[in-house]
Amino acid sequence: MKFLKLTLIILFTISVASCSSDDDSSNPSSANISGIWQGESFDYTGTSTTEILGESITTSFVGETENINYTLTFSENPNEVIADGSYDVILTTTLEGQTTTQTVPGIDFLNSGSWELDGNTLTFIVDGEASEATIETLTDNLLVLVISDTQEINQQGVTASTMIDAVLTFTR
Template sequence: MKTIKLSISLFLAAITFASCSSDDDNSFNIDESLIVGEWTITDFDYDVDTTTSFEGQSITASATAVGSNFDYNIIFNKDNTLVADGSYDVTLETTVAGQSVGTETTTVSNIETSGEWSIDGDQLTFSGFTTGDMNNNGFGDDVSKSTSTITILNENTLQIVSDFEDLEGSGSDLPDGAELSVTGSAVMTLSRVN
């Protein structure tokens, strides 16, 4: 269950642009004026691999998630502020130590995000705060700065890729001395509302 919660948390982080980084040698300059306006998420998926090490032992896990039933809009304002709200479902398939843990669909609702955005080349940077409910449990996450790569931006479509590159840490759910390493990526596609 902790693996599923971690994977869903990573999904939420990615959907609010909370990725570690995304470096792309094929960067190009984006016309910032194209991003201004309201967008709705039409597709989202991610793959993530984790390794948890404790007292000389390692456990690997992987998760694949696909979003659905999107009712989630993001507004990029001209003054570089951002607001987002809505809900979506996420179906998560998890494997631990090579064994399937199963598939679970969770509704994430009452999501509210506010923050600031900027674009440098093809890099979209976000900072702000997100709150919401997952299975009737509230959550909040302060995103100090995260960056994703814009792979498509035109009048109708925005697509970003968030890479989880060698994220490391020790979460409050881990025993003292345990280490967690996370790698993976998420792809989000949005369509312009107006």
């Protein structure tokens, strides 16, 4: 259960740091991103390796969202992003050949903050911490953000490293 909580904390941190990249143009403009975006999906895969007392345990995971009810609202001057809503995750983990699936309900999407756009790099600044995202697609009606991130936590002799690849899709 502690491993699941650690994984969920890492996933939330990464969702705050969302990466995004633009396939439709090489330099998206802030005018294209301004407005209200409805969350359609937030699916991810990854691995988590925990080392304790010289033993290493690797877990793979897949998260698929359902009951999605969240929006991101981007405004300019000042560049603010307002996040609202939550979603459920169907989390499938595999550890030492054993696969388990559970539903994690009511996950808040992202804290509100500010944003900056530089080329395809979208930076969220939430509670003083910056997180970069790459825009894969940005059109009048579609925003696709791609995340590839690694997080490491060292606590009381335990090291946990999580690598995640995620795709967030929004429409308006």
